Amino acid sequence: MRRFDRSTSLFMILLFLSFLLATVDVRSSESGAGDSLRSLAQAAFTPLQKATDTVTRPIVGFIDGVANLAALRDENERLRADLRDAERRIQDAAALEARVRELEAMLNIDVPGDFATVTASIFAQGATGFDHVRIIDKGSADGIVVGQAVIDENGLVGRIDLVNAQSARVILITDPSVSVGVKVVTTNESGWTSGQGFGPLTLTMYRATRPVVEGDGLVTQGGRFPPNIRVGTVRNTATLKAGFQLVTEVDATADFGRLGLVKVIVGFSPLDVIEEPAGPQAPPITVPTQEPVGVEQ
């Protein structure tokens, strides 16, 4: 009985310590004291995680392949259809490219070169499904710093929120604490998306003069993220409610379940370095930038 009494005392002390830790972490989130600890832990675990990833990748790939044979056949068929479609689109795109070059010359838009990027591989994730983070195998030694945007071939993935020498942590745009300033491609009106932790993103717009329509594309507006990176497509048509606010759902273009290789945009400095307000309802802090320009991905 006495042994249980001692364990009960220890349990109470450690429970109190846990709440104290959480309180301190919340309070010191601006100074980044908790992030320093996380960075140290991640640095310590990076070699283990990389080694496990290397060793288990072929085995897991084999298991995954066997489990998904039927899905792979369907995927193959779909890719063939996509290829046919893509070939047709290439012909259309060539004509469009020529037209764009003409228009740019006419408008005298100064198109900058591509932003410099660093390609990185994802080798780990957060500890649980509640964590919308991925760990990449490039860190400060490769020029990665906190705040840089992360993209894949489909569009915006997230941004760097923790860095050590050999690895970095990417917080995904599906995380409820992440907001992205966006504009609707067809109307050029701006708003912001925020993650819901699962499923589609939420698009919020104030004082929009026109409705958003299902299938409308959204791109980054600039500010924290480089401009004109694809973010998602509007899932449901929506109009302004009470003449003030428009809210609808957006399907992110990035496939977060299949992230493997990503690119970190290191050649772009976020204009605002102020942390976004916490909470999914808070609007992002964005600073108006130059006229949006294309980004090669």
Next chain:
Amino acid sequence: MNQRRVGFALLLVVAAVVLQTTVFAPGRIYPWGYGPLPVIIVVIGASRYLEPETTVALGFTAGLLMDLLGGEWLGLWAGALTTVAYVGLRLVDEADEGALSLIVGVGALSVLAITLFVLAGTLFGRQLLSRNNVALLILVPSLYNVVIALPTLALTKKLMKGRQTPWSAR
């Protein structure tokens, strides 16, 4: 206290955390968008072979590791797994060694751990409870834990039993 057993327990926790963040991750073994949480099973399994105080401390350490490698506030998983270790200790005294008891225990304690994490996270403003898939985030990993419980517990037993009699049997 047998230092070797504590060492093995810590090793298992580290291994479970590494597996949890690499193998049971999106793009790997992550069926239907969810993965198991083997750290919880290790804490439950180790509670059968460690001193009560050590078990509670192991729960705290395992939770803190998950916090450090996760994206939520520090201390949330630490509190949840400390509680699971403590409740696990009480159950170890009552439960038999049968596979069914172990599986039910792992399932129930996994649900308890994740629920406590969600509640504590919500208390600290992370809105975990309002996520639209929160029920699945609690139930599916717990179900996966049940599926992998027996091999994980068997490994824990193999490493830790035989070096010293379980404290509860003394």
